[in-house]
Amino acid sequence: MHTDITLTVDGHSRALRVDTRTTLLDALREHLRTTAPKKGCDHGQCGSCTVLLAGRRVVSCLILAAAADGAEVTTAAGLAPEGREHPLQRAFVDHDGLQCGYCTPGQICSAAGVLEEAAAGWPSAATPPGEPAEGQAVPLTDAEIRERMSGNLCRCGAYAGIVAAVGEAARAAEAADPAATEAQSGGAR
Template structure:
């Protein structure tokens, strides 16, 4: 007899496949932290309001505390531990370090994953709530106002926002130069 409250799922976390038997109500955050032992995503509020649990799900940022693990079945999950490739930091990680984009560090994993998502969304031409021209052929400029709006779902209790904004803008410039 099968248990209708549990499901077998498969998650590819930072390149490694994990097969899990989870309660259907289990959050992706809890599955990542407790079942796959990825401590990067933090449980800040557990209500999707602080962004400390932000991860990339198939390349798009999500708050993992509000995402059911069963809904992520078959997906690629990138946590902060999976952002660097062979110890080569991404431009956004380097910028956070160089420009003091963190203080206590609790929110930093979510901030970094969100910043990677923000940069990808901007490259793809996605507008934000403050983008003035949302026509398909318009390419908005990534400025401090855009970064603040796009990163607004990630709270920092220490108030490192000015440095976070500078780091995201710096990373965007460095990525643009590489292309």
């Protein structure tokens, strides 16, 4: 059985007809020729297919395309408008957060989700009990970053660079948003 769906991918509305069993990953790669998300394990275990779906990070191999009908999908290629470089992309290059590059688009989308989740004050398993205080961002320590990025595997082992890149991007985002810096420090400077 087939169904007609519409996805907004990296800012462009795209209509397509897919089998109802088609995953979002296959719709992106096979039907729309969007190559940023990669097919790694096809079981939701490696994270190489991570995209942002309505602003939240998801492994696209586990989402049916029909369930994403009408949604906004952002891939690593669509993070920065008009072909400019996203700060995460620059940080990954500067900190050698990639080697073969296969997992990198998923890593970068996941990292973008991590930055948003921490800024919104969503705790992780690495967040100390009772933190963050209401309305405050979660400080992205190396332990926080490792925990939050743990669903994205890198066969080359570029984890030290990935953690450093996400940390740099978090610090840059804080510097660009004084309210976030104030919230993280509890209002004391």
